[in-house]
Amino acid sequence: MSENRPNGTALRRAILDETRHLLVADGYDNLSMRKIARAVGCSATSIYLHFENKDALIHALIDEGMEQLHEQLVTAAKEPEPIARLNALAHAYVRFGLDNREYYQVMFQLHPERMERYPVEKFRRARRNLEIHAEALADGVEVGVFRTSSPETGAHVLWTALHGLVSLLLAERVDVKLADEAFIDAAVQHALDGFSK
Amino acid sequence: MSENRPNGTALRRAILDETRHLLVADGYDNLSMRKIARAVGCSATSIYLHFENKDALIHALIDEGMEQLHEQLVTAAKEPEPIARLNALAHAYVRFGLDNREYYQVMFQLHPERMERYPVEKFRRARRNLEIHAEALADGVEVGVFRTSSPETGAHVLWTALHGLVSLLLAERVDVKLADEAFIDAAVQHALDGFSK
Amino acid sequence: MSENRPNGTALRRAILDETRHLLVADGYDNLSMRKIARAVGCSATSIYLHFENKDALIHALIDEGMEQLHEQLVTAAKEPEPIARLNALAHAYVRFGLDNREYYQVMFQLHPERMERYPVEKFRRARRNLEIHAEALADGVEVGVFRTSSPETGAHVLWTALHGLVSLLLAERVDVKLADEAFIDAAVQHALDGFSK
Amino acid sequence: MSENRPNGTALRRAILDETRHLLVADGYDNLSMRKIARAVGCSATSIYLHFENKDALIHALIDEGMEQLHEQLVTAAKEPEPIARLNALAHAYVRFGLDNREYYQVMFQLHPERMERYPVEKFRRARRNLEIHAEALADGVEVGVFRTSSPETGAHVLWTALHGLVSLLLAERVDVKLADEAFIDAAVQHALDGFSK
DNA sequence: CATGAATGAGCATTCATTCAT
DNA sequence: GATGAATGAATGCTCATTCAT
Numbered sequence: 059m060s061e062n063r064p065n066g067t068a069l070r071r072a073i074l075d076e077t078r079h080l081l082v083a084d085g086y087d088n089l090s091m092r093k094i095a096r097a098v099g100c101s102a103t104s105i106y107l108h109f110e111n112k113d114a115l116i117h118a119l120i121d122e123g124m125e126q127l128h129e130q131l132v133t134a135a136k137e138p139e140p141i142a143r144l145n146a147l148a149h150a151y152v153r154f155g156l157d158n159r160e161y162y163q164v165m166f167q168l169h170p171e172r173m174e175r176y177p178v179e180k181f182r183r184a185r186r187n188l189e190i191h192a193e194a195l196a197d198g199v200e201v202g203v204f205r206t207s208s209p210e211t212g213a214h215v216l217w218t219a220l221h222g223l224v225s226l227l228l229a230e231r232v233d234v235k236l237a238d239e240a241f242i243d244a245a246v247q248h249a250l251d252g253f254s255k
Numbered sequence: 256m257s258e259n260r261p262n263g264t265a266l267r268r269a270i271l272d273e274t275r276h277l278l279v280a281d282g283y284d285n286l287s288m289r290k291i292a293r294a295v296g297c298s299a300t301s302i303y304l305h306f307e308n309k310d311a312l313i314h315a316l317i318d319e320g321m322e323q324l325h326e327q328l329v330t331a332a333k334e335p336e337p338i339a340r341l342n343a344l345a346h347a348y349v350r351f352g353l354d355n356r357e358y359y360q361v362m363f364q365l366h367p368e369r370m371e372r373y374p375v376e377k378f379r380r381a382r383r384n385l386e387i388h389a390e391a392l393a394d395g396v397e398v399g400v401f402r403t404s405s406p407e408t409g410a411h412v413l414w415t416a417l418h419g420l421v422s423l424l425l426a427e428r429v430d431v432k433l434a435d436e437a438f439i440d441a442a443v444q445h446a447l448d449g450f451s452k
Numbered sequence: 453m454s455e456n457r458p459n460g461t462a463l464r465r466a467i468l469d470e471t472r473h474l475l476v477a478d479g480y481d482n483l484s485m486r487k488i489a490r491a492v493g494c495s496a497t498s499i500y501l502h503f504e505n506k507d508a509l510i511h512a513l514i515d516e517g518m519e520q521l522h523e524q525l526v527t528a529a530k531e532p533e534p535i536a537r538l539n540a541l542a543h544a545y546v547r548f549g550l551d552n553r554e555y556y557q558v559m560f561q562l563h564p565e566r567m568e569r570y571p572v573e574k575f576r577r578a579r580r581n582l583e584i585h586a587e588a589l590a591d592g593v594e595v596g597v598f599r600t601s602s603p604e605t606g607a608h609v610l611w612t613a614l615h616g617l618v619s620l621l622l623a624e625r626v627d628v629k630l631a632d633e634a635f636i637d638a639a640v641q642h643a644l645d646g647f648s649k
Numbered sequence: 650m651s652e653n654r655p656n657g658t659a660l661r662r663a664i665l666d667e668t669r670h671l672l673v674a675d676g677y678d679n680l681s682m683r684k685i686a687r688a689v690g691c692s693a694t695s696i697y698l699h700f701e702n703k704d705a706l707i708h709a710l711i712d713e714g715m716e717q718l719h720e721q722l723v724t725a726a727k728e729p730e731p732i733a734r735l736n737a738l739a740h741a742y743v744r745f746g747l748d749n750r751e752y753y754q755v756m757f758q759l760h761p762e763r764m765e766r767y768p769v770e771k772f773r774r775a776r777r778n779l780e781i782h783a784e785a786l787a788d789g790v791e792v793g794v795f796r797t798s799s800p801e802t803g804a805h806v807l808w809t810a811l812h813g814l815v816s817l818l819l820a821e822r823v824d825v826k827l828a829d830e831a832f833i834d835a836a837v838q839h840a841l842d843g844f845s846k
Numbered sequence: 847c848a849t850g851a852a853t854g855a856g857c858a859t860t861c862a863t864t865c866a867t
Numbered sequence: 868g869a870t871g872a873a874t875g876a877a878t879g880c881t882c883a884t885t886c887a888t
Contacts, residue, residue, distance in 0.1 A: 069872085087284055091858060101874050103860085112858065166428065167364065185430075207441060214433055215442045222419020231363065233382075236411055244404060245412045248449035266847090288883060298849050300885085309883065463851085481678060485879060495853045497881085506879065560822065561758065579824075601835060608827055609836045616813020625757065627776075630805055638798060639806045642843035660868085682862060692870050694864085703862065853885085861877075867870085 070108040072098050077119060078160035086168060116164055123161030124183045127154050131190050140198030144253070147191055148220055148246045155224030162228060166221060188213045195253065204253045212253060219249035267305040269295050274316055278357040283365075313361060320362045321380045324351050328387050337395030341450070344388055345417055345443045352421030359421060385410045392450065401450045409450060416446035464502040466492045468513060472554035475513075480557060510558055511574070517555030518577045521548050525584050534592030538647070541585055542614055542640045549618030550636075556622060560615060582607045589647065598647045606647060613643035661699040663689050668710055672751040677759075707755060714756045715774045718745050722781050731789030735844070738782055739811055739837045746815030753815060779804045786844065795844045803844060810840035 076097040080089055091112060095102040109115040134150035137143040155162045165184075192213035198204030206212035223245045226232050232241070273294040277286055288309060292299040306312040327350075331343040352359045362381075389410035395401030403409035420442045423429050429438065470491040474483055485506060489496040503509040528544035531537040549556045559578075586607035592598030600606035617639045620626050626635070667688040671680055682703060686693040700706040721744075725737040746753045756775075783804035789795030797803035814836045817823050823832070 090856075092856080102858085103875080104873055106859075107872065167422075167426070210430075211433055211438065211441060214429055214438070215445045218419040218423050218429075218442050219416040219446065220419065221423055222415040222417065225364075225422055226415050226418055229364070231381075232411055232415075233407075236408060241408065241411070244408060245415050248412045248446075249416065252445040252448040287881075289881085299883085300850080301848055303884075304847065484877075486877080496879085497854080498852055500880075501851065561816075561820070604824075605827060605832065605835060608823055608832070609839045612813040612817050612823075612836050613810040613840065614813065615817055616809040616811065619758075619816055620809050620812055623758070625775075626805055626809070627801075630802060635802065635805070638802060639809050642806045642840075643810065646839040646842040681860075683860085693862085694871080695869055697863075698868060849888085851886090851888105854882100856882075857880080859878080861875100864874085865872090867872105 067108075069098070069100060069104065073100075073105055073108060073115070074119060074122065077115060081119075081163055082160045086163060116168075119161065119164050121183070123158065123165045124187070126158070126161065127151070127165070128183065128187055130154050131187055135190050135194065140194050140201060141203050144191065144194040144198065144204075144216075144250060145246075147194060148216065148250060151217075151220050152224055152242060152246060155220075156227060159228050162224060167225065188217060191216055198253070203255055205255045206253055215252070216249055220246070223249070264305075266295070266297060266301065270297075270302055270305060270312070271315060271319065274312060275319075275358065278316070278361060279355070282357055283360055316358075317362050318380065320355065320358050321384070323355075324348070324362075325380075325384055325387075327351055328384055332387050332391065337391050337398060338400055341388065341391040341395065341401075341413075341447060342443075344391060345413065345447060348384075348414075348417050349421055349439060349443060352417075353424060356425055359425060363418060364422065385414060388413055395450065400452055402452045403450055412449070413446055417443070420446070461502075463492070463494060463498065467494075467499055467502060467509065468516065471509060471513060475557055476554045480562065510562075513555065513558050515574065515577070517552065517559045518574075518581070520552070520555065521545070521559070522577065522581055524548050525581055529584050529588065534588050534595060535597055538585065538588040538592065538598075538610075538644060539640075541588060542610065542644060545611075545614050546618055546636060546640060549614075550621060553622050556618060561619065582611060585610055592647065597649055599649045600647055609646070610643055614640070617643075658699075660689070660691060660695065664691075664696055664699060664706070665709060665713065668706060669713075669752065672710070672755060673749070676751055677754055710752075711756050712774065714749065714752045715778070717749075718742070718756075719774075719778055721745055722778055726781050726785065731785050731792060732794050735782065735785040735789065735795075735807075735841060736837075738785060739807065739841060742778075742808075742811050743815055743833060743837060746811075747818060750819055753819060757812060758816065779808060782807055789844070794846055796846045797844055806843070807840055811837070814840075 077094050080093060091102045091105055095105055130150045131147055134146040137146050192209040195204055195206055195212045196209040274291050277294060288299045288302055327347050328344055331347040332340055334340040334343050389406040392401055392403055392409045393406040471488050474487060474491055485496045485499055489499055524544050525541055528540040531540050586603040589598055589600055589606045590603040668685050682693045682696055721741050722738055725741040726734055728734040728737050783800040786795055786797055786803045787800040
């Protein structure tokens with residue numbers, strides 16, 4: 059049993075990975091320490107050697123997800139031209155959500171109750187992602203290609219639209235006849251159109 | 256104890272009502288058959304006389320929610336002018352979501368996989384609500400005030416935007432400094448702007 | 453399995469009895485709902501049908517014990533003559549403790565922490581037992597056979613002496629060569645001597 | 650981390666000290682090897698290098714407690730006059746009990762059955778403390794100020810009274826309106842009165 | 847139509863202890 | 868001497884569901 063189980067901090071890695079998988083497979087409500095342990099191939103107790111409790115484990119997952127999303131957004135933000143940049147950012151966001159549904163659920167779809175113990179400070183990391191969009195909007199306003207009441211509000215509004223798109227796609231609520239790349243492009247474009255001058 | 260408990264199918268009605276209340280008060284995760292029974296004033300066993308199991312009870316509730324939403328949308332759709340009508344529809348949708356917190360969660364944020372016994376066919380009922388928006392869009396296109404690739408796609412796109420708005424507001428993820436009526440109006444307007452000709 | 457298990461409220465009775473036995477056998481710290489269930493022959497869940505939680509179960513046991521002790525004290529208190537009455541009361545208390553070690557531990561040897569949730573009001577029942585002794589003392593003072601600073605204080609002082617006797621005997625800390633009826637008589641007499649005028 | 654941790658047998662010392670502190674602070678039931686290790690600043694495993702198991706650690710502590718109590722009794726026993734000496738001994742015992750809450754619990758309120766691995770022989774150490782009282786009694790009998798059937802029995806009887814006093818005070822079962830120094834003095838005096846000639 | 851009694855499976859978490867290093 | 872990693876067993880408690888009545 060122990061020969062094919064990762065050792066040292068590799069166990070931490072394995073726990074995070076299996077938790078992510080289980081989240082997709084069973085949903086947050088059906089996630090239990092025992093199940094994670096069973097999936098990883100260790101005892102439930104062992105999880106507590108690497109994470110203080112269930113919350114801390116989830117939080118670690120959120121951190122990882124936020125970090126990854128941030129990296130992808132930073133990459134997309136390298137485009138200097140505001141319109142193209144915002145376009146790239148929006149698509150990067152949606153792409154991240156669709157490619158990482160495991161992360162996305164814990165990152166953005168968890169009830170605030172569940173997050174109570176999540177250190178407020180860490181939410182700042184999430185806010186940086188919004189700021190990247192806000193900057194693109196501000197730059198666009200400056201060069202006269204965008205209009206918005208305020209870049210911050212605009213970034214939030216854009217986020218609600220993109221989040222709705224990702225959420226419904228992940229929940230498979232969009233008519234299967236529509237849910238293709240063209241639809242995604244249309245929805246993203248629609249979300250961006252509102253800023254066009 | 257039994258004298259003031261509704262009899263007959265009135266019990267079914269009471270169960271649904273109390274479940275709805277509990278859902279709003281305590282959230283989906285804290286919903287249990289026992290709590291419902293206690294609130295209704297009947298035994299837990301009795302619930303099973305009216306609903307096959309917990310899922311079936313939830314499904315009935317989803318149906319009711321869809322029906323309620325439908326009614327409110329139908330009312331909003333009475334406005335003949337397409338722009339005003341779509342505007343009313345969008346606001347009605349958002350209003351319904353914000354006024355029915357947990358209801359909304361059960362209706363739109365539960366993954367169908369986790370509701371596998373929910374007859375897929377019933378989701379069609381939800382589709383009627385989309386059609387109402389599609390009609391408004393089609394009417395607008397016809398009289399030349401809207402543009403969209405297709406009314407059905409447009410309705411879906413609008414839905415993703417509105418759903419994202421409701422979801423993030425319910426999850427309290429929108430910066431408290433922004434999350435007010437003005438923000439809601441801005442987001443809804445943004446979602447509608449894309450259709451303006 | 454179910455054929456030889458008591459039904460109805462008899463299960464409640466069985467739970468209380470087995471809990472008492474287990475308390476003597478394993479001690480409070482080793483008492484668990486599962487063990488009780490196993491001993492009774494029911495599921496752990498079933499215990500919760502009769503007692504809200506572990507505390508409530510213990511409290512019920514304390515109540516029973518207090519009631520029994522009270523009855524025996526009331527019987528002993530029928531003796532009209534104060535000296536003989538106090539003597540009878542003291543011996544009745546000690547006898548109760550030694551004959552009911554199961555009860556005695558939860559009644560008087562449980563840490564106050566454990567009792568936190570024990571309704572203060574119920575402690576009054578215990579206080580009545582003290583009052584019976586205080587009355588005997590007061591009567592003795594009145595007829596000039598006892599002296600004490602106050603009957604209440606005197607009753608408490610007597611209690612500490614008797615409780616110490618019972619405790620050490622139950623804990624088997626008294627030298628086995630001494631721990632006989634003569635020793636008990638001597639200790640009780642010693643505890644009473646202090647009141648003699 | 651390791652530089653300021655005592656090495657060699659000093660660790661044994663540190664473990665005993667911290668265990669004693671934790672015992673007083675958190676109580677016996679909340680004592681765990683892990684907590685001790687954390688407090689000491691060593692690993693839980695290390696404790697096992699110095700103590701076979703938890704029981705052995707507790708036993709060592711009981712020994713120390715008995716030793717401490719013994720020292721305080723020896724000091725009190727320096728008084729040559731029997732009446733004053735017994736008085737000093739009784740107060741020293743009670744004082745020790747009240748000043749060492751949880752210590753006392755471990756020493757005198759743990760049932761030997763539950764400490765079955767504790768070498769019975771070690772309980773003899775406790776007996777020395779009784780002998781000190783017995784000697785005072787014997788001396789008093791000799792000079793004609795005390796009467797008792799036998800000094801050994803008398804010492805035990807006195808012990809039961811004092812133990813009862815300490816136990817009920819520690820358990821906070823004595824009415825708060827009474828539980829003060831005056832009450833303690835009265836109870837101790839009462840316990841001694843029985844020996845007065 | 848309704849219920850009280852009952853249950854097995856599950857939960858997050860803590861524990862004393864062991865073992866390879 | 869000392870440790871980090873690991874574990875099986877246990878804890879109180881809640882859940883959806885069933886069954887005999």
